[in-house]
Amino acid sequence: MPVISVIYSDLCRLVGELIPMESLGDLLARVKVGFEGEEEGELELEVTADRLDLVTVEGIARALKGIMGKEAGPPRYDAFDSGWEVRVDPSVERVRPYVVGAVVEGVELDEDALVALMRAQEKLHQTLGRDRRKMSMGIHNADVIEPPISYAAEPSDRVRFVPLGEAEEMTAREMLSRTEKGREYAHLVGDGSVVPVLRDSKGDVLSIPPILNGELTRVTESTRNLFIDVTGPDLRAISQALVLITTALAERGGRIGTVVVRYPGDPGELITPDLSTSELTVDVKYVNSVMGINLTPEEISDLL
Incomplete structure (x- = not known):
């Protein structure tokens, strides 16, 4: 566990x-x-x-x-329309086909909160993400990004950016061999000749998922507005991860903004995160028989 x-x-x-x-x-x-x-x-x-x-x-x-x-x-979370879009190119289908996103505004990130956020990201990578194979997320300073966002596969030797934690610009191919995260997760992008890339409308590289973000969007204690991307081959897993991290940030006062994700084919247009809830009906007699006690419906409700 x-x-x-x-x-x-x-x-x-x-x-x-x-x-x-x-x-x-x-x-x-x-x-x-x-x-x-x-x-x-x-x-x-x-x-x-x-x-x-x-x-x-x-x-x-x-x-x-x-x-x-x-x-x-149950907790209830409201979401506003952020006006942001992520436009998915068909080229990612055979690389890392799915992406979802969200904006969270007004988060108070002191040192403890920032540590907690990074720990949550990595633990979700390890568990739900199966060490980033099934899901990986990037957390960015939204204030330096100009939407809409594009998500496409590009030749790694033509993608240039400053990777997170580095001081100099390099190609995505160089990043795979020269950085710690690049070496650790390079196997997730095949032979590395083509990589998935998230860019904003200025053409700035935000991230090479599932490897590394760019230094441009580094999150610090002074960051108040976040853009979160989650990518992977499993749409259900990445959608679940987005809900988990955005609702966690809402507990710190953040306001969740939805993002429109436009795919060229199936699943079409998505509005993420999906914060809808589901209902489950249970039989009181069955609950009491399993538990070996005798509770009223009201008592069960209070204990949930």
Whole structure:
């Protein structure tokens, strides 16, 4: 099961109160999170594979607020039309065919929040993304991007940009061999002769998914508006990942903006993220028989 690191003070801030360490373990167990230990303000937590919303500290805080009676019912998130578009070129079909996106505005990112965001991104890469094979995401400073965004496959020796964490411009082919992430994930783009590229309307390279973002869109503590792209061969997985990361940012006060993604063929036009909810009907008698207790519908509702 996934093990995550969480900053204790950040978790308490998101919950809205200081949770005594001696009662934290019991509260976490009630939301299916195992408390492995604490060292220098860092919590080691184990989450179940069927609750990927709990790989983010924001998701854990959301669950704890329900258990503690601070918030009742399912969380509701509103989204506005950002006006942004991602235009998908047919060339990506045999490279990395799907992309979804979102804008999140007004996020407060101090040092702890930025650490939490990067940890959530990497944990989702490892779990839902199967080490970026199934899904990878890029998180960008939206203020330096001019939409619409294009997503196309291009010859790697013709794509020039400054990779994240580097000081000099290089081609995408050079990036695959000269950077740590390039060497680690180069196998995900075949022989490397062609790579998927996200560009804005100025032609600036935002990212070479699933490898590395550009230095241009680096996110810092002063960043307030984000553009998030998620790419991969599995549309369901990338859509789920986008919902998980955008709703986590909404717990920090971010406003979620939808993005129109236009494909040349199937699936056509998508509006992402899809924040719609589904309903499940359960039989009270069946619940009580499985649990070995006798609860009323109202009591069951209060415990959800």
